[in-house]
Amino acid sequence: MKLVLDSPSIDRAVTRMAHEILEKNKGTQDLCLMGIQTRGVILAQRLKTQIQRIAKVEVPTGILDINLYRDDLTRVAEQPVIHKTEINFDLANKIVVLVDDVLYTGRTIRAALDALTDFGRPKRIEVAILIDRGHRELPIRADFVGKNIPTNEDEIVHVRFTETDGKEEVTVDQK
Amino acid sequence: MTETSWTRKDLLALEDLSKEEIELILKTAESFKEVSAREVKKVPALRGKSIANLFFEASTRTRTSFEVAAKRLSADTINFSSSGSSTSKGESLSDTAKNIEAMQVDTIVMRHSSSGSAEYLSKVVKAGVINAGDGIHEHPTQGLLDIFTIKEKKKNITGLKVCLIGDILHSRVARSNIWGLTKLGAKVTVCGPPTLIPRGIEKLGVSVEYDVDKAIKDQDVLNILRIQLERQAGAFFPSIREYAAEYGISVDRMKKAKSDVIIMHPGPINRGVELAAEVADGANSVILEQVTNGIAVRMAVLFLTTMVER
Numbered sequence: 001m002k003l004v005l006d007s008p009s010i011d012r013a014v015t016r017m018a019h020e021i022l023e024k025n026k027g028t029q030d031l032c033l034m035g036i037q038t039r040g041v042i043l044a045q046r047l048k049t050q051i052q053r054i055a056k057v058e059v060p061t062g063i064l065d066i067n068l069y070r071d072d073l074t075r076v077a078e079q080p081v082i083h084k085t086e087i088n089f090d091l092a093n094k095i096v097v098l099v100d101d102v103l104y105t106g107r108t109i110r111a112a113l114d115a116l117t118d119f120g121r122p123k124r125i126e127v128a129i130l131i132d133r134g135h136r137e138l139p140i141r142a143d144f145v146g147k148n149i150p151t152n153e154d155e156i157v158h159v160r161f162t163e164t165d166g167k168e169e170v171t172v173d174q175k
Numbered sequence: 176m177t178e179t180s181w182t183r184k185d186l187l188a189l190e191d192l193s194k195e196e197i198e199l200i201l202k203t204a205e206s207f208k209e210v211s212a213r214e215v216k217k218v219p220a221l222r223g224k225s226i227a228n229l230f231f232e233a234s235t236r237t238r239t240s241f242e243v244a245a246k247r248l249s250a251d252t253i254n255f256s257s258s259g260s261s262t263s264k265g266e267s268l269s270d271t272a273k274n275i276e277a278m279q280v281d282t283i284v285m286r287h288s289s290s291g292s293a294e295y296l297s298k299v300v301k302a303g304v305i306n307a308g309d310g311i312h313e314h315p316t317q318g319l320l321d322i323f324t325i326k327e328k329k330k331n332i333t334g335l336k337v338c339l340i341g342d343i344l345h346s347r348v349a350r351s352n353i354w355g356l357t358k359l360g361a362k363v364t365v366c367g368p369p370t371l372i373p374r375g376i377e378k379l380g381v382s383v384e385y386d387v388d389k390a391i392k393d394q395d396v397l398n399i400l401r402i403q404l405e406r407q408a409g410a411f412f413p414s415i416r417e418y419a420a421e422y423g424i425s426v427d428r429m430k431k432a433k434s435d436v437i438i439m440h441p442g443p444i445n446r447g448v449e450l451a452a453e454v455a456d457g458a459n460s461v462i463l464e465q466v467t468n469g470i471a472v473r474m475a476v477l478f479l480t481t482m483v484e485r
Contacts, residue, residue: 065206068220068248079181079482081199082206082475118215 004149004157007168010130013146014043017128018050020144025095030123032060032094036112037067037083040100042161043130047099062087064098069111091120097144101159103129106140131170133157181479184282184303187293188313189354197355201323203475204468210247211470221250224481227275229285230307231257231268236442236466237307237317241284244473250481253280268292269299276300282481285309290347303480311345317441318351320472322359324465325396328437333360338390340422341400341449342371342411348441349400353379366390367400367422370411387422391432398439399424402449415448425451429459437461 005013025031028051035044041063048061064087067073067080098112109127116125130146135153151157151172158171179195189197210218226245230238238254245252255275272283282303285293290310297304308314322332329335337356343349343365353376356363363381365372372383384390391397402418412418419425424438438450438460446452455462 068218073220074482079479082203082478084206085209114219118217119213 002172003169004131004172005147005170010146010168010170013130014046015050017144017146018047018054021047021097021126021128022051022055024126024143028055028057028059030093030095031097032062032089032091033097033099033128034062034064034087034112034116036098036100036108037063037065039159039161039164040064040098042163043101043128044099047097047128060089060094062089064112064115066108066111066115069114071107071111085115087119091116091122093121093123095124095126096122097126097128099128101130102157103127103132103140103142103145104135104157106136106138109140110138130159131157182483184480184483184485185293185297185305186315186476186480187297187304187306189315189318189351189358190313192355192358194358197319197322197358200319200472200475200479201326203479204319204323204471207247207474207478208468208471210474211467217247217249219249220478221245221248221481224248224250224281225253225279226250226282226284226477226481227253227255227280227302228307229255229272229275229283231285231287232308234286234307236469237286237314240466240469241305241307241316241473241477244470244477247470248474248478250281250477253278268296272296272300272302276302281485282477284477301485303483303485305476305480308347311347311350313351313354314347314441315351315355316469316473316476317348318355319476320465320469321348321352321398321439321441322355323468323472324439324461325356325361325437327464327468328461329395332356335361335396336364336394337361337396337398338364338366338384338394339398339400340366340387340390340424342402343367343376343400344371344373344411345403346400348398352398353381357381364390364394368412368418387424388428388431391424391428391436394432394436396437396439397424397432398441399450401441401443402445404445404448419448423447423449423451424454426453426457429454429457435459439465441465 033044035041065083065085126143128144129142132145132148133151154175156173179199284305286307290312293306293309339349357380366384440462
């Protein structure tokens with residue numbers, strides 16, 4: 001097990017990403033966050049808190065479950081648990097920042113793009129990721145990255161948050 | 176967090192399911208409910224799957240509900256009804272089903288007048304089988320949507336008092352409710368004329384009360400069953416009017432119930448017989464919410480079962 005981010009480093013990364021999101025989009029106009037179940041939801045909530053601290057604006061934040069849009073749904077051995085999707089605002093002409101913990105093959109983001117299309121037509125979609133571990137299988141990239149971590153395909157990246165796992169850390173483990 | 180994984184290709188009866196399996200369906204249905212509230216009411220989860228509705232008994236609500244549920248999951252639906260099909264020419268159930276299966280159907284939703292027919296069908300075909308009502312045995316998705324609605328309104332099923340009123344003897348809805356609710360820890364009472372309460376029903380873990388005025392006190396939920404006019408009149412109670420007077424839930428009778436009691440009915444309602452129109456349309460009624468929830472529950476059931484390898 002290799003520790004790549006501890007609790008203070010995660011906080012610093014999230015704070016920096018919040019600044020970058022505001023800088024790139026020139027403020028909070030039309031901005032909204034969309035956390036992908038389950039750890040992306042927590043990360044989105046933290047980005048929202050940071051953005052509120054910096055810009056004094058509460059940006060709309062939604063929850064997206066992408067399991068029904070997966071391209072391997074009929075092939076996965078274990079059936080995924082379907083979680084809630086909660087989007088209580090109109091996506092039309094919004095800048096949607098998709099938020100997830102790890103970017104790997106890119107297939108989750110592809111599914112999220114499909115799901116978002118069913119909810120409306122945003123002006124722009126951006127991607128914020130805590131850990132980019134490489135090995136993309138689709139032409140997808142992140143706009144905001146907490147940390148780039150070169151990995152082998154036989155390694156697993158574990159993001160642990162207090163809310164879901166009782167501790168704050170990012171580790172790389174052997175499969 | 177639930178650790179249960181779903182492994183059944185069929186849903187035949189709530190009697191077969193564990194508490195955890197029932198809770199998994201309810202949780203999945205909760206997530207699916209949101210899909211019907213979207214502007215684009217569709218997700219691609221069952222794209223390319225085929226679901227056949229095979230109804231040997233009249234049904235509008237249930238068949239439509241299954242069809243809507245399948246379509247919201249992007250599955251293709253095929254409808255068969257007994258009239259005008261080869262069954263009226265004498266084809267056996269297993270032949271009909273095997274022919275449907277030969278058309279590469281993934282899941283068959285069946286309603287049939289014979290108890291046990293769904294289980295029989297599940298043994299002769301490789302396709303998944305969803306029981307949409309078999310004789311007087313079970314109607315599992317109705318039981319599940321009733322429980323889902325109760326849970327939505329009352330949050331917790333454990334310790335809740337639920338009373339089923341009416342024709343318990345011929346009611347597959349009652350049986351599915353009893354199995355599901357008792358597994359989740361509710362206290363179930365059945366109430367109706369003695370001729371319509373099956374002997375020995377206490378063995379399923381329910382209490383029996385023949386006096387409806389006594390039965391409805393302290394209940395959190397009243398699930399009122401349909402009096403099957405076409406079958407019972409004259410045989411099990413003297414007259415419809417007498418049934419309405421003795422067991423019908425009227426405005427007057429409602430005063431004896433708790434103020435936050437919820438009124439449920441699987442439909443279709445005989446207004447003024449088992450349920451007064453004012454009560455059916457009143458503030459305590461969740462009857463139309465049951466219909467809405469039925470879609471979410473059936474989406475969950477179709478999704479979970481159809482995804483299981485055949």
